[in-house]
Amino acid sequence: MPAYAIEIILNRQLADCLSMPVFITDTAGNLIFYNEPAEKVLGTRFEETGEMKVETWSTIFKQQDDEGNLLPPDSLPLVRTIKDQTPNHKTFWIVSMLGKTEKISVTAYPIIGRAGNFLGAVAIFWQVKDAS
Amino acid sequence: MKVTLRGVRGSIPTTSPHMSHYGGNTSCAIVSEEDRILVMDGGSGMQQFNLPEGTGMNRVDILLTHLHLDHIQGLGFFIPFFNPENDIHIWGPASTTNSLHARLSRYLSPPLFPVQLRELPCKLTLHEIENSSFAIGPFTIESRFVIHPGPTVGFRVSNGRSVFTYIPDHEPALGANGLLTDTKWLSGFDLAVNADLLLHDAQYSYQQYPSKKGWGHSSMDDAAKFASLAGVKHLLLAHHDPAHTDAQLDELFADLKKRKNYSFNYELAAEGMQINLP
Numbered sequence: 001m002p003a004y005a006i007e008i009i010l011n012r013q014l015a016d017c018l019s020m021p022v023f024i025t026d027t028a029g030n031l032i033f034y035n036e037p038a039e040k041v042l043g044t045r046f047e048e049t050g051e052m053k054v055e056t057w058s059t060i061f062k063q064q065d066d067e068g069n070l071l072p073p074d075s076l077p078l079v080r081t082i083k084d085q086t087p088n089h090k091t092f093w094i095v096s097m098l099g100k101t102e103k104i105s106v107t108a109y110p111i112i113g114r115a116g117n118f119l120g121a122v123a124i125f126w127q128v129k130d131a132s
Numbered sequence: 133m134k135v136t137l138r139g140v141r142g143s144i145p146t147t148s149p150h151m152s153h154y155g156g157n158t159s160c161a162i163v164s165e166e167d168r169i170l171v172m173d174g175g176s177g178m179q180q181f182n183l184p185e186g187t188g189m190n191r192v193d194i195l196l197t198h199l200h201l202d203h204i205q206g207l208g209f210f211i212p213f214f215n216p217e218n219d220i221h222i223w224g225p226a227s228t229t230n231s232l233h234a235r236l237s238r239y240l241s242p243p244l245f246p247v248q249l250r251e252l253p254c255k256l257t258l259h260e261i262e263n264s265s266f267a268i269g270p271f272t273i274e275s276r277f278v279i280h281p282g283p284t285v286g287f288r289v290s291n292g293r294s295v296f297t298y299i300p301d302h303e304p305a306l307g308a309n310g311l312l313t314d315t316k317w318l319s320g321f322d323l324a325v326n327a328d329l330l331l332h333d334a335q336y337s338y339q340q341y342p343s344k345k346g347w348g349h350s351s352m353d354d355a356a357k358f359a360s361l362a363g364v365k366h367l368l369l370a371h372h373d374p375a376h377t378d379a380q381l382d383e384l385f386a387d388l389k390k391r392k393n394y395s396f397n398y399e400l401a402a403e404g405m406q407i408n409l410p
Binding site: 001002003004005006009010012013014016017033114115116 | 226227228262263276277278279283306307308309312315316317318319320321322
């Protein structure tokens with residue numbers, strides 16, 4: 001398989017150095033890398049799972065609003081970024097497969113390469129400290 | 133395909149007699165076949181090069197990996213530029229801001245240089261490249277962006293029988309975990325895979341590299357590991373640090389060979405070296 005574009009490779013190298021969970025997808029939304037902090041969120045290790053098809057990794061969480069209503073996938077930052085190739089940000093709740101509920105903010109941005117082409121997307125999860 | 137190395141020093145030309153074996157000229161290699169000549173990079177090694185007389189040859193293609201000074205400083209002294217009969221093509225990486233002409237003109241214009249690019253008497257054509265494929269005479273060439281500060285490409289040159297890969301400035305080990313062994317995540321891999329000959333950045337020793345991380349260059353160890361992962365047949369370690377004497381380079385290379393046991397052929401690149409590929 002050909003190597004990824006260096007813009008993708010450099011995003012991974014950066015993610016390797018960060019303490020925030022970072023997820024990198026290709027243009028179709030397939031998860032091609034997640035860093036060690038993200039492994040804690042997913043409950044799996046990248047070394048073990050490797051890349052994940054969008055159908056697989058999109059079912060690992062349920063997303064809810066403050067009232068506990070399920071959020072449609074199209075409203076999620078990463079999905080919107082892959083679709084629109086624009087940055088997106090949103091705060092919501094996630095429920096993992098293990099039943100753990102956590103309030104997070106997600107920032108997603110598109111990777112637009114030197115040649116101006118869309119290469120993939122990055123999502124960063126930020127834990128929200130509840131003031132209450 | 134004949135590959136001739138005219139400059140393998142990194143960063144700045146050196147003139148010390150203690151560096152005369154590996155040479156002091158900065159990046160330049162000549163690739164020739166039939167009646168076509170490619171000049172890889174325009175470091176100080178390109179001075180004194182000229183087209184062979186009496187052959188009718190008047191075309192030269194200069195392939196620039198990037199526009200750092202040690203890769204373009206020979207351009208002002210490139211003899212074929214000053215012959216109006218010559219047809220010269222420069223291929224260089226595109227930038228998101230300025231054109232190749234504008235960026236080259238920063239050097240080839242006063243106060244840095246007395247002659248401007250537009251004043252050169254030859255017929256000059258500039259080509260901006262990205263992740264590109266193109267053909268020049270008997271050669272098919274692929275360029276790919278690689279990890280190095282600023283827009284920088286490496287080249288994979290094929291004549292249909294052999295492959296020469298040229299990546300003189302490259303830091304594939306940049307990152308928290310060094311060189312990634314999953315080749316999908318390896319900058320430059322597509323250029324180097326199964327190459328018959330690879331000229332690759334090896335500016336530092338493995339002891340020096342940690343304090344130079346992010347400067348865009350590789351250690352000898354990482355260059356050899358990169359070549360191994362790519363299945364290269366013959367590796368030339370190049371872009372020698374301007375502070376390394378011949379004796380120091382020999383010592384560092386001997387240490388590398390003592391610690392690492394690779395099955396492919398690898399050696400230090402030296403100015404004047406010629407390699408013939410089928």
